[in-house]
Amino acid sequence: MKNFLNTIRGRILASLVLGILLAWVFSEVAFLILRDSSDRAPRNVELVIPAGTAERVAAGQPVPAIPANLTFVLGDVLTVKNQDTASHQLGPLWIPAGASASLSMDRENNFAYECTFQTTKYFGLDVRPRVTTLTRIQALTLAGPPMGALLFVYSFVLWPLRQNKKTKPAQPN
Structure with a gap:
């Protein structure tokens, strides 16, 4: 040797x-x-807009149940459930009161969508590739x-x- x-x-x-x-x-x-959270298989992620959100946002108060942004992996599906009495928007999604809408995460990017359920008027979606x-x-x-x-x-x-x-x-x- x-x-x-x-x-x-x-x-x-x-x-x-x-x-x-x-x-x-x-x-x-x-x-x-x-x-980190990108080391997993794609799944369905649910975001609930609680009742009274429109009033809190109109008063300039943040909604503690809703995060400022979310991280996804390619293939995830975001389902937004609106339990508020007012309709809300998240980027391309229009969610009437009492309804839900889904958004497929099929592109890797860092999105900043306009939204009506945040006091900042935008919602961050970070879509990462899977490890x-x-x-x-x-x-x-x-x-x-x-x-x-x-x-x-x-x-x-x-x-x-x-x-x-x-x-x-x-x-x-």
Whole structure:
């Protein structure tokens, strides 16, 4: 094994394997630490506009039951249920009193829709791509080979190649 690592080919192969292994470990640790709401399958998200919302907004008071913005993944469906006595609007949706409307999240973007149930008159929708197994594999393939190349270069600094010394028989004087 020591002779194999003392060759250029051996170091390239060992560095590439070690680089991919280290990139996988770092990638998975980062994925687990930074995990967020976009690491899930698409689902139906329900937003309820409670009774009395129109009066609170007209008085300039925020509605505590309604967040200022929501985060979605591609494929989610937002269903807005209006329990208020007044009709409300959220971007392209018109929601009559006592009714509901749906909006499919089919494009990745950060939307700022005009709305009538917020005192700010807008509602933020952040649509993110899903983190899939393919995304994680792409991260590994993008990080592994460069990490291996760096390890290959650094290996020469830490462990220089040794020359094979062939000893000559001692010459008599």
